Amino acid sequence: MTDATATPASSDVSGSLLSEDQRTRRRNRAERRFQIYGLTAIGIAVAALLALVASILINGLSSFQQTFITIDVPLPVETLDSDGDGQLDRVTTFTIKPLLEQAFIARVDELGVRPEGMSDGDIGAMISGEAPATFLDFVRNNPDRIGDSAEFRILANGRIDGYLKGGFLKPQRVTMESAERDANVTPDQLRLTDALVEQGVVAKQFNWGFITAPDASENRPEAAGLGVAIIGSLYMMIVVLVLALPIGVAASIYLEEFAPKNWFTDLIEVNISNLAAVPSIVYGILGLAIFINFAGLPQSSPLVGGLVLTLMTLPTIIIATRASLKSVPPSIRDAALGVGASKMQTVFHHVLPLAAPGILTGTIIGLAQALGETAPLLLIGMVAFVRDYPDLGLDGFTDPATALPVQVYNFTQRADPAFVERASGAIITLLVFLLLMNALAIFLRRRFERRW
Amino acid sequence: MPVLYLVLIVLALGVVGFFLARGRSLASAGGDARNLHSLPFYYGSNAFILATVPALLLMILWLILQPILINGAVSNTLPDDAIRDGSTRSLVMSDVRRVADGLDVAVERGAMTEAEARDIRSEFTNVRDRLAEVGVALGSNVDRPTLNAAQRYRALSSRYDTVMTVLVLALALGGAALSYAQSQKDFRARNTVEATVRILLILASTIAILTTIGIVLSLLFETMNFFRDYPWQDFFLSGSWAPNFRGNSDLGVLPLLWGTLYISLIALLVAVPVGLFAAVYLSEYAGPRLRSVAKPAIEILAGIPTIVYGLFALVTVGPLIRDAILTVQDATGWWPNFGPSSSSVMTAGLVMGIMLIPFVSSLSDDIINAVPQAMRDGSLGLGATHSETIRQVIIPAALPGIVGAVLLAASRAIGETMIVVLGAGAAAAQFGAEPGEFLNPFEAMTTVTVKIVSQLTGDTDFNSPETLVAFALGLTLFVMTLGLNVFALYIVRRYREQYE
Numbered sequence: 001m002t003d004a005t006a007t008p009a010s011s012d013v014s015g016s017l018l019s020e021d022q023r024t025r026r027r028n029r030a031e032r033r034f035q036i037y038g039l040t041a042i043g044i045a046v047a048a049l050l051a052l053v054a055s056i057l058i059n060g061l062s063s064f065q066q067t068f069i070t071i072d073v074p075l076p077v078e079t080l081d082s083d084g085d086g087q088l089d090r091v092t093t094f095t096i097k098p099l100l101e102q103a104f105i106a107r108v109d110e111l112g113v114r115p116e117g118m119s120d121g122d123i124g125a126m127i128s129g130e131a132p133a134t135f136l137d138f139v140r141n142n143p144d145r146i147g148d149s150a151e152f153r154i155l156a157n158g159r160i161d162g163y164l165k166g167g168f169l170k171p172q173r174v175t176m177e178s179a180e181r182d183a184n185v186t187p188d189q190l191r192l193t194d195a196l197v198e199q200g201v202v203a204k205q206f207n208w209g210f211i212t213a214p215d216a217s218e219n220r221p222e223a224a225g226l227g228v229a230i231i232g233s234l235y236m237m238i239v240v241l242v243l244a245l246p247i248g249v250a251a252s253i254y255l256e257e258f259a260p261k262n263w264f265t266d267l268i269e270v271n272i273s274n275l276a277a278v279p280s281i282v283y284g285i286l287g288l289a290i291f292i293n294f295a296g297l298p299q300s301s302p303l304v305g306g307l308v309l310t311l312m313t314l315p316t317i318i319i320a321t322r323a324s325l326k327s328v329p330p331s332i333r334d335a336a337l338g339v340g341a342s343k344m345q346t347v348f349h350h351v352l353p354l355a356a357p358g359i360l361t362g363t364i365i366g367l368a369q370a371l372g373e374t375a376p377l378l379l380i381g382m383v384a385f386v387r388d389y390p391d392l393g394l395d396g397f398t399d400p401a402t403a404l405p406v407q408v409y410n411f412t413q414r415a416d417p418a419f420v421e422r423a424s425g426a427i428i429t430l431l432v433f434l435l436l437m438n439a440l441a442i443f444l445r446r447r448f449e450r451r452w
Numbered sequence: 453m454p455v456l457y458l459v460l461i462v463l464a465l466g467v468v469g470f471f472l473a474r475g476r477s478l479a480s481a482g483g484d485a486r487n488l489h490s491l492p493f494y495y496g497s498n499a500f501i502l503a504t505v506p507a508l509l510l511m512i513l514w515l516i517l518q519p520i521l522i523n524g525a526v527s528n529t530l531p532d533d534a535i536r537d538g539s540t541r542s543l544v545m546s547d548v549r550r551v552a553d554g555l556d557v558a559v560e561r562g563a564m565t566e567a568e569a570r571d572i573r574s575e576f577t578n579v580r581d582r583l584a585e586v587g588v589a590l591g592s593n594v595d596r597p598t599l600n601a602a603q604r605y606r607a608l609s610s611r612y613d614t615v616m617t618v619l620v621l622a623l624a625l626g627g628a629a630l631s632y633a634q635s636q637k638d639f640r641a642r643n644t645v646e647a648t649v650r651i652l653l654i655l656a657s658t659i660a661i662l663t664t665i666g667i668v669l670s671l672l673f674e675t676m677n678f679f680r681d682y683p684w685q686d687f688f689l690s691g692s693w694a695p696n697f698r699g700n701s702d703l704g705v706l707p708l709l710w711g712t713l714y715i716s717l718i719a720l721l722v723a724v725p726v727g728l729f730a731a732v733y734l735s736e737y738a739g740p741r742l743r744s745v746a747k748p749a750i751e752i753l754a755g756i757p758t759i760v761y762g763l764f765a766l767v768t769v770g771p772l773i774r775d776a777i778l779t780v781q782d783a784t785g786w787w788p789n790f791g792p793s794s795s796s797v798m799t800a801g802l803v804m805g806i807m808l809i810p811f812v813s814s815l816s817d818d819i820i821n822a823v824p825q826a827m828r829d830g831s832l833g834l835g836a837t838h839s840e841t842i843r844q845v846i847i848p849a850a851l852p853g854i855v856g857a858v859l860l861a862a863s864r865a866i867g868e869t870m871i872v873v874l875g876a877g878a879a880a881a882q883f884g885a886e887p888g889e890f891l892n893p894f895e896a897m898t899t900v901t902v903k904i905v906s907q908l909t910g911d912t913d914f915n916s917p918e919t920l921v922a923f924a925l926g927l928t929l930f931v932m933t934l935g936l937n938v939f940a941l942y943i944v945r946r947y948r949e950q951y952e
Binding site for chain 2: 027028030031033034035037038039040041042044045046048049051052055056059246247248250251253254255258259267268271272273274275277278279280281282283284285286288289290293294295296311314315318342343344368371372373374375378379383394405408409412420423424427430431434438
């Protein structure tokens with residue numbers, strides 16, 4: 001405003017309107033600068049988004065592939081069924097492990113690719129520690145194959161996997177140089193891997209285990225999967241949906257349609273707007289103190305996680321539902337009341353169905369938020385290392401489980417760098433779920449939302 | 453889980469009652485719904501409500517009270533000599549509960565029969581070993597009073613469970629029977645049902661109040677426990693944070709507060725200019741093409757879970773900053789204090805700033821759009837350029853709202869957890885060590901939220917001050933964010949009317 005009112009004595013007032021004077025030029029330069037600032041800001045935001053997504057994809061996509069060793073494994077009767085009664089009760093992973101190792105060593109020697117001076121132990125160590133357990137399951141399920149041999153896909157050790165992964169923008173996790181210094185892998189093993197890749201014995205294949213298998217111990221990153229976490233997250237979402245949707249809708253209906261204007265309603269309103277801004281970790285403390293310590297519900301269970309997330313999601317759902325109830329025009333209510341419906345019938349028969357798409361959209365967005373929430377779940381014990389799938393029935397809600405975002409956190413707390421890949425892969429899985437939920441919300445909004 | 457089956461049975465009773473009452477009311481009207489006071493649906497609903505609601509309410513109440521009552525009863529029968537030196541009654545009781553739970557698990561897995569669990573004697577059996585076999589780990593050997601108390605605990609709970617089941621089912625059946633008797637054609641079923649539904653709606657909306665009360669009580673209660681063991685002056689005024697497993701810890705909040713505020717400050721220095729300029733450009737300059745790309749992109753940033761930002765900080769931003777600094781160090785020999793750690797105030801602050809960009813920009817967007825068009829037109833009409841209008845008319849007019857948005861963003865930053873857990877490190881700021889070191893933004897520094905997580909997920913005993921301090925930290929955090937929010941909303945509301 002000062003620029004517009006003060007006319008500096010020095011300014012060239014006799015100039016033509018068609019040619020810019022100095023002051024106009026300066027002001028126009030300032031204008032362009034301002035626009036550049038704005039564009040830069042948008043550029044920074046978009047670049048940050050791209051960098052974030054690129055970093056996750058580059059680090060994580062490889063976790064959906066895993067290195068497998070494909071060999072024929074003989075299933076000798078004398079080892080697997082030493083007492084000859086057809087029962088496999090005496091077979092343990094300790095009896096299985098040498099079988100796999102010997103079969104692998106035999107295959108290496110058959111191909112004649114053993115690097116000079118490499119010991120049997122080093123070759124056997126290329127097999128993942130998880131492989132005997134998988135193989136044991138296979139034998140137990142196929143007892144008729146005993147005495148025969150079976151072609152089997154064996155997980156390779158995490159270091160071998162790290163050697164074969166890498167490439168676009170992402171350095172190899174394990175190289176010849178790092179193997180010199182690493183106690184868990186030798187350069188010979190990597191040389192043998194190169195030879196076996198050429199022969200097609202060792203290859204990277206799509207890794208279903210990453211999505212379905214449970215978590216694995218610190219030394220076996222190659223076997224770690226998201227199965228328990230996905231089930232746990234799913235159970236929590238069911239709890240949130242079953243509790244938060246009805247309670248949120250009921251609360252919104254009362255506040256929007258029935259509540260008189262008094263101190264009690266005001267108190268509820270203030271509470272809801274404040275709860276929406278309470279840090280999520282405080283909800284974790286609430287869950288720990290009330291649900292676990294006071295009510296005695298089981299730790300790390302999807303039930304408690306779901307309850308905590310329900311309380312967190314309620315404000316979101318209430319705010320969305322109220323906006324969508326508000327957008328139903330009063331003429332609808334007047335018409336229903338006019339033909340003799342009670343207030344309750346008006347709301348439940350006419351207003352609520354018309355507001356349903358908006359409520360659904362808000363609920364899905366609230367669920368998506370809850371799905372990505374980590375901090376409160378850490379406090380109610382979901383960081384625990386859980387290898388058993390929760391029960392698939394009702395009992396599963398009280399069995400220990402973990403959740404997808406918490407699994408990401410768990411992976412980041414481990415020393416082996418292979419877990420960085422796993423964490424990023426888990427995030428890709430999480431983001432795919434979030435993307436699907438948000439796409440569903442957008443679809444519902446586009447398809448069903450009415451404008452009056 | 454018998455409680456869940458009980459709920460299902462009660463619900464099934466409600467459904468049966470629904471159809472019976474509906475049929476009876478219709479029959480009483482001679483099969484013609486027009487003779488009824490209400491629609492048949494309402495007679496059925498009345499039955500459903502009467503059968504389920506009182507029964508389920510009783511069950512909830514019972515489940516809340518039962519542990520408290522049993523605890524009291526068992527605790528009173530514990531002889532005084534069962535409480536060893538250095539222990540308290542509540543500690544022994546938690547042992548008792550753990551043993552009782554362990555016996556439950558053992559029976560469930562078939563490792564013990566019900567009779568064994570009831571009569572097992574600590575004189576003849578090593579209970580700890582027996583329970584360890586089924587995967588229940590106990591901290592110490594089970595002595596006789598504890599075991600006896602645990603067995604009493606189990607007996608009482610199973611008796612109470614039976615009583616509860618019987619009472620709940622009786623109540624459900626009684627409600628169904630009452631509604632069946634009520635279902636005559638002159639009964640005002642709709643009014644009854646609607647009154648009940650209204651009460652249920654009110655109950656649902658009080659959950660918000662209950663949650664707040666729950667948060668405040670759980671924080672206050674344990675914080676008081678903490679201050680009983682640890683002087684509050686030391687907590688609020690001590691400049692040192694050094695928890696120790698064996699007790700004698702320094703638990704001063706100031707280093708954590710400093711870390712929190714420092715990281716939040718850097719986050720705001722990133723988020724406020726970027727978010728504000730982005731909002732201004734998008735609402736005042738951008739054409740529809742740019743807006744249709746940039747706006748969703750910024751909104752996507754808001755939908756990404758914070759753990760993703762945390763991993764981004766840990767895996768990408770942290771090492772990037774570290775390498776950049778190491779390069780500078782190598783080239784110039786400058787910056788001698790920087791360690792090889794990739795978690796630092798700067799890492800967490802930058803990434804948190806990115807997270808806050810959409811928050812600031814969408815709030816500012818709303819506020820800028822609320823400035824009346826007449827003010828823009830007036831300024832442009834007087835010959836001001838677009839940017840002059842924005843800087844000298846729109847921003848001053850929207851300033852209170854923008855300040856409110858910044859305060860809300862600050863409250864977000866203070867309460868943010870996962871980014872700082874993964875990006876900022878676990879070492880508390882050291883005030884005394886070297887002058888100015890706590891100002892170095894490339895140093896790892898921990899925050900209030902990080903310590904809440906680490907103290908509550910650690911292995912320390914729950915009743916030790918090292919664990920309870922998390923509740924005091926939580927209360928500090930809650931009060932700070934609440935204060936900021938209330939203040940921000942007050943500013944926004946107070947200045948909003950100005951241009952309406």
